[in-house]
Amino acid sequence: MIVLLGVNHKTAPLAVREKIFAGCEEGKDLFSLLLSLKGVQEILYISTCNRIEIIASIEEEKTVRSLFDFLAGNGNLTQAEAAKCLYNYQDKEAVRHIFRVASSLDSLVMGETQILGQVKEAYRRALERNATGTVLNRLMHRAFRTAKRVRSETAIAVNPVSVSFAAVELAKKIFGTLAGRKILLIGAGEMAELTGTHLISSGAEDIIVANRSQSQAVQLAEKFHGEAVSLDALSEKLIEADIVISSTDAPDYIVTADLIRKIHHQRKNRLLFLIDIAVPRDIDPAVDSIDNVYLYNIDNLQDIVDENMNIRKKEALKAEAIVEEEIMRYANWLKELEVVPTIVSLRTKAEEITQAEMEKAASWMQKFDQEEQEKIGILVNSIVNKILHTPVSVLKEESSEVGSTDIVATVRQLFRLDE
């Protein structure tokens, strides 16, 4: 059976997650320890900032307790604490959980793209240690496939859900490409810096930092290989800029509508995107009435983010349907896997009988030459294979149906496979 135990951001506070993380990572050979637990056949360990999870293929249910104690023990958790924080999913539920995790449906920010990479990395580590086998290998490949389908068939990861990425998307809607665009940061705030970083990584080239404190401006400008100026040079720099991000703590408007009107002609009416993330606002809202000037304040950006979040929630419903579909496929495969030992026994028995009968016939077959003997051998094998073909196919087909254990038992009894 497949089990999944762990904690995540929903069930355990950071302090608890940290304790378990520290306990698990503390110079131990985690895979050997887990594989040495009685009944554990295959194991996978996922650890990210939001979750610590163990997925295992085990022989019997008793092993779940050992795994539970292992995690609780590593985190120095009391039984009560552990019972509250640790979740434990089995079989179909465990499959659903790992599929949802890989597809980012269980993430703090639904649809984020990092988690798939982290799960892949966890799987790579387990592979290196030969900790996974048939069941978990297939499970993980299915999980990656599910994640890929969710990414390509739904819009769950399409629209940005952070203010800074929403600003980048808007900039792209205004300018098309950001290549060669000049950014002007007014104020050296953290949020402005983050948005600037995203814009640069999306192709914007030059950055100018204008700040009341020259030293802070220089520091930030150096980080972006940009230019630092004082606030006095603002109107001059506004002429050059395409995207302006303002985040000072000035009580009045720094960029007024009159200023923009005055320089607009010098800017040759080029498109201008103004982002005002300061509270109180730095940019006069009246600038928005000027042609080719687009002003967004923090509330406008937040509204876009909220709207995008709602879209993601709607898309998540589609994603859940994909997950269910993939669970069905995996469950079918797992069922098929259960009949494999019976099929193998059946074939072995048939081969043994053939072998024995051929040996018995060896004496009278000597009158035939080598070629004829080989032909008889091929004929016998072919008859056996044809007879076995139907029961094997039926076994495989029926294995995905409910009550497949009955047919397995019947086949074993019919052919006396357990003797």
Add this chain to the structure above:
Amino acid sequence: MSLISLEMILFKIAFALCTLSVAGYLLSLLIKKVALAKISTWVLAIAFGFLTVYLLLAVISSTGFHNLGPRAFFSFCALSASGVYLALQFKTKTRLLGAFISPFILFFMIAAAGQETGKSLLPEGLRSWLTTAHLTLTIVGEVLFVLASCAGAMFIIQNGLLKHKKLSSMSRLLPSLGDLDKINHICLLWGFPVLTVGIIAGAVFAGFTWERGWPADPKIIWTFSAWIIYGFLLHQRLAIGWKGFRMAVVSCAVFILFLLSYVGVRFCFTTLHDFI
């Protein structure tokens, strides 16, 4: 199979493909999926291919470009519009522009389908390589102007959405303001010289043939005023720095004005250019 029936088959295939691509484009606007507009662009490109072969065969069968019939003439209008649009797709990835320009292409195709075959478009006295150049270049020039105006209309819509602080699915679907302004710029920049050469070709022909100079023909006045306003827009764009919203609004307004006056001229006056 005779050349004429092969022409007919090619024309019908091109017509069907054009209709399909218009439907695809409009549906992509409706369901807000740019992927459908991409497919429609491919369908239009195939229609362009069929239309090109059809026109080549038409030129061969009518022994020369200036002997072409009215069906081939309107097909040529459709070919220019789709050709210019497809060429622009190499410069900017603005598939949705097709939703605005393709109805015009279909309109030309419908006009072409309604014409008789076999008859020559140009009256006896006007058949010359100069009139052919005049017609071809003025059509291409005006098509570029139509495209500039379509991009302008899209700019106005996108501008409205962005000014209302809504990054809606429609806004995501439409091309960026920068790309739309670029299309307007390219179309004016290319359209004006093409139209200029086209008008000169017509004027030179008129000078040789009629000697009396230019007659006060409504369609000549119409084309000439289009040329002047075209030039004015280009001047404002290059020298004065009109960009973005203002350019989009003026392009659209001028286009609507021209469309209305063309309809007026076409149906209320008898002109030397009655064949179009």
